Amino acid sequence: MTPARRPGRGTNRVAVAAPVGTGPHVPGPTDGRGAAPSWEPAADGRDHRVRLLREMLRIRRFEERCVELYSGSAIRGFLHLAIGEEACAVGVMAALTGDDAVVTTYREHGHALARGISMRATLAELEGKIEGTSRGRGGSMHIFDARTRFYGGNAIVGGGLPLAVGLALADHLRDQQRVTACLFGDGAVAEGEFHESMNLAALWHLPVLFVCENNRYAMGTALARAQSETDLALRASSYRMPAWAVDGMDVLAVEEAARQAATAVRGGGGPHFLELRTYRFRAHSMYDPDLYRDKAEIERWKERDPIPALVSRLSAEGALGDEDQERLERDVQAEVDDAVAFAEAGTLEPVADLQRFVVSERHPSEDTP
Ligand SMILES: Cc1ncc(C[n+]2csc(CCOP(=O)(O)OP(=O)(O)O)c2C)c(N)n1
């Protein structure tokens, strides 16, 4: 299949950031499930940085509570935490508008929360409750929410890339000025789907923002043990798309790079690629004994924890006082407590309903063309 219009190839020049406009947002929540938030920075820039901090804290405290809930069996199945990687989720989501789309991986709680999916619906999904984003049928790895254009949560490594290219192709053919942000790990770079998707996106000049969260490991395999070239931005640029590496532990750096790239993509600049250099502080998933990493390496990365780093920076500038910090923590804890109570009070799907949604309840002929 070839798209109707095929503009020239992208260049490797990095576009200079233009002021970012926000598109119309997805309608507000009607059932507490959330909506894509407006991330427009406040005029003085200050509140916005506190907002970024708050979002990172929400993700951190949420996932810390998930550890407890998993130990108590309230959450079952696989659970992949992104503790340490919060700056990536928040920086990227802050650069998108409500009109843009997101496709991601199984390590996506933070992406979902920063995108505006409510903590209640996210946790209910993790606990398999009807009140979750997919009636509890997806669980931790498959958070999906059409109203925020959050197209999953995907357990297949590299599986999101062709989906993102398809969404972007649809936008391209319909002349829609919006971005599809596609987040994936360094492990995806080894997959055929990565190369097929990068090639088609570049060849057809599609509006995709590829974001590789390079946390240096794919399960227990270090990047250098699996890849002949570990500079992933360099590999992406071989597809003739602008690509650059960013400090994934610095939320401000991530946001700035993501804004620049998203603005260029939205303006018709074709696909762009960001390699966010980051690190997960915890094991790959809950029962991974984490024996493949040097403990000293983990400790070294913890010194670059994105949350204390931003707190120190804001405090040093007088933009965040002790009371502000305490209030932030209190508010976030209250939100987590509320989500836990909500999910606990939620409903498991009745066995009689389990076969619903396996096939469509409507015949295709009932759909309007
Ligand atoms: C196609 C495919 N192959 C293998 C797996 C098993 N698997 C699950 S997670 C994972 C590692 C992926 O690592 P990465 O892409 O770096 O993401 P991270 O877990 O570090 O966020 C693998 C190999 C899978 N889910 N899908």
Ligand SMILES: [Mg+2]
């Ligand atoms: Mg990885």
